[in-house]
Amino acid sequence: MNRLIIVLFALLAFQAGIAQNKIKIESAEELPKHYYDLQGNKAMDYINNRDLLLELAITLEKDLRDDLEKYDIQDKATLRGYHSNFSMIHFLKDDMKSALEEIEKGRKLTEKESDKYMYNFTLDEFIKTRLEYSDLQEDEFKEAFKANLSSVLESMPFEVVQEDIEGMTGSLDIAKPNLIQGMIEGQMQPIIDKAGKQVPKFIVLQILNAALTYDMYLPYVDEVYKPVFQTYYDNHHVDVVMVDIWKERDVSFKDDLDLDPVVIGIWDSGVDESVLPEENRWINGLEKRDGKDNDNNGFVDDINGVGFDLNGNKVTELLFPIKEKNSNYQQYEKYLKGLLDLQAMIKSDEADELKKYIVTLPPEEVNPFIENLNMYANFSHGTHVAGIACKGNPKAKIMAVRLTFPYENIPAPPTLENSTYWAKMYKNTVQYFEDNNVKVVNMSWGYSQNSYETRLAMNGVGENEEERKALAKKLFNTEKDAMYSAMKDAPEVLFVVAAGNSNNDVGFANNIPSGLKLSNLLVVGAVDIEGKETGFTTMGKGVDVYSNGYEVESYIPGGEKRKYSGTSMAAPQVVNLAAKIWAVNPDLSVAEVKDLIVKGATPSEENKDILLIHPQRSLSMIQ
Template sequence: MIQIPRTLFLASVLLLSVNGATWARSADSNAPQRPVIEVRDDLPRHSYNLDISVTALYETQNRGKLLALARQVAADTKADLKNYDIRDDNTVQEFYGLLGSVALLENDWQAYLDYLEKRKALESKEANRLTMGLAGSAVALTQLSDSPSQETFADTFQALVSALPYKTVEPNLKSLKGSTEILSRALVLGSLESNYQPVLDRNNGEISYDIAASLVGASFTFDHFLAVTDTINGILSDTIESNTIEKTDIWAQRQVTLDAKDKGTPVTLAVWDSGVDTDIFQRSGQLWINNKEIPDNGVDDDDNGFIDDVHGIAYDVDANKTTEILYPIGEFSKDEAELQLLIKGIGDIQFNVDSEEAGEVRRQLSSLPQDEVKTFLESLSIYGNYSHGTHVAGLAAEGNPFARLLVTRMTYGHEIIPKRPTLAAAHREAAMFLEVAEYFRSQGVRVVNMSWGGSLRSIEDALEANAAGKTPEERKALAREIFEIGDRALRRAISESQDILFVTSSGNSDNDVRFDEFYPSSYEYPNLLTVGAVDSAGDETSFTSLGNVDVYGNGYEVESYVPGGNRIPYNGTSMSSPQVMNLAGKLLALHPDLTVQELKTLIIDGAEEKDIPSRSIRLIDPKRSMELASKR
């Protein structure tokens, strides 16, 4: 299986089609019975041949080839919508998004608007529905007007934005503004080339539906968006400036801070992540210590199968044991300080913070050559992996002097083209899952945080990227076999650890984790909690995944430590999950006799139920959960 940390480091940088595609479900009671699709893996596979390079596809002389590819993909999309009853709103909505992109390519402006309305009708998140296809709508309406021009586009876009309830859509507008500040033709071409050209080369010009759909969708950026970024930026800047609002931060008043003078019991909390800078938590006295192990002597002193596991255990990218407890950042073209600056700058741009770091990111990206995009993106990715576990650990331990963090490092890949998944690697990873769970049990771990995950499709995509399998169906079968090896082991690791509460992030894909078979957020076990993300005011974020979420925490501009001890804000469900672990740790510190079921119940019952369009969600309330525990 392929693990992905659930933090939004590059949300703006990796945006390739700002026209956007979110997905939906079709339902027609009068239609004849069709095969039901209840998981993504049951969708049919389609493939296409491309006889030119990815970047050449967007050259004027190759317009015919782009249109031919788009029409092939559209035909398959329409056939799937007609022939299958797809039980997932996100998936059908993505299909409508693809058809809308093709309509724009063909200058069929009204068809684009019609598909957009279908997508909006099926969108459950209000902010996403309201801002869906803003730029695309303005383009289409401008072209349908009596006098298509830049001025007409500006007036149209202004009217669309002015009609929106600003308080609801503020984060989405800021994110769109951020994309106008960093996207360039070279950046988008470089990203497409890095992601897809190796796949094209290794598979002799054959690409899957997903890649073809991405290439078709990116045409909007080249055809329309890049030409109006200054206009969009200006309108959004004025809108944001004139509507500046201070959202009420609901989290500060809910927090509980324990004091060393409280009658608390040390509680062992495992941060199963990319590794942790242990110096930070050693200074605060919040680091778990294995007193049976002698530090740095290269010997397994306590004969438990792990060498030098003084503060925890670690595995490398191949799931082999290692003694390096912090993710090895290695040698890159940028040093650690510059990478930290860039990560913060990208976040600041995304959330409209005019900082020195944001200015530096704008400067670098505006002049970034196409052939340097891959190195730039992979540098940011490796720093994200390097800092991820430390950031999570800081949130897990904050305000709890009784927390004892046991570090468990797993290693995420940082390369745009992932390593080839194999059966042998899957068995090593499965063994790692079981070994880690046994270690947790043997060391008295009470709570484990897992701000990571993956899916069956991610394995299939990695197989395609490495030209594994002779046909799409063969890749599908191999992906399922590899997935199930790790899936069975991870399920067993959780189910056999009934005295441990596992807390996991739902994911940042705005998808149904059950339909997409995301692990572990799609699992349902009595000792597992899945956590989604809201913002500082408790409003649902645009990115948080759905389908199997127990409670929500703050996942928006959440500040914590990075290696070295600096503190910067990150975004994502990776940040909301350890806040639930933090609450669990505090409950156990004051009430060590709590069972896993009692602990889980206190967290859920203490949460505030909040009604939002189409459903209700539970926002954790540490203060109330602590009060309920005291009244037991």
């Protein structure tokens, strides 16, 4: 026995030595990047030529295997991605058993309850059916696959997977070959053309994913996926009554209460102040709409807030001038509503209109369509956030601060000039908050060093990975340092930020602002109306509290109301609570308000590390 223990300890020590020799990856920007010379081949060439596709897949697989040999990666979301990619590559290579092994490895790394069921389960069942019925003709295989897929779905608890099922079922109505081809030719190919011999890994993965889509997705949409998913949904959704925990937690103030006004900064894509109740609009009484800086504060016509364009220059418009870019933008509001309705399994005229439009959309018009949809989503985002932040609080005063984000699928590359302007913009914005007694700021956005490196690669900037990485780091840190110092130097302002929607770890992702470590910053994740984890929310020790971010109703520009989902909708729920706390007691410090929010929160029943805000409890604790 003693010898066995000694041998085991020796083995463990040896294994530890191996791990120590690997390069430890602490954050997402440290992950290895890979670039490929496609030798003049077009993206569609790989879809149409299997040998060419497999050659590319094998090259990528070697690089990914080498990554795991060379680097010590502990982040589960990243590792799940590796195993998902391996399963896809093995499938394309017709190595089905190895594909199943990789799916199982990835599933063991899932952290959310829904992911344990949903992780690559359609590919899993497709492969198992192929292996079980290898001699069947295609029509017979479809029936067997349909039966197996249905059986697996029926074994899943609907209340756990409902969000995923709704999204997947709704997307089936727009899964059309013309859409996939349009994305390949309109989004992937321009990047390949610009990148030359330095095509980034994510494009190669997209090509392989497209091939997988053509192989095991598109041919089975109408005869397998749609009837199976729809039947499962129809059989179970009527039996599941979601209990809204937020109704009994929420607090709504009346006008006759003795409350203090609280200025809320909505630092976002812009706000249509006209749709908010008049009592909720912040007004700079020293300014007129006359094209002049009447109060000499450096901003012209800042009656309800300030704006900055894509380059970080000051502008007077608090909303992105969408009419100048797309005179038909109101149609895209309908398309966006239709898309959201499809994903929520809601029957509507807008959903029907979107389905009909997608079917007739030529491949060359797919990219402009998606960009216009992105543009409208950006345009409406800030107004939706603002409506959530001031709901039920007549003393909330919404100040709009407009950022401008790119909406293009291939945005222009970042530059040092732009980053310098954005750094200045961050400092000017936070100073504006301080000068106007803003108590709490909502920041439902974020980005990373990796996103800048990706944009450089998409535009063919940089001779190699090292050059791109160095430039991306310089640009990102220029902005990050400015944001950090500005927020740190405003200790009397509470900054509430969205954790992110990438189903990953907030600390590993290292985005800004959610990755900043500041005493006056609060990071928010998203749950649904029952307080259960959403499939999209970013999580981790760096997330302070969670609130409802699933199908939250609020205003869009023009005054109508829509339901949006995301941590973008969860963060303003916490801002709303902070503003109500200060309305009751304006003398509380930022630390005291944070403490009331966190201490009032209650642990989730499914995960004790998830703290769900409880406005009633927090407000009742005010001394």
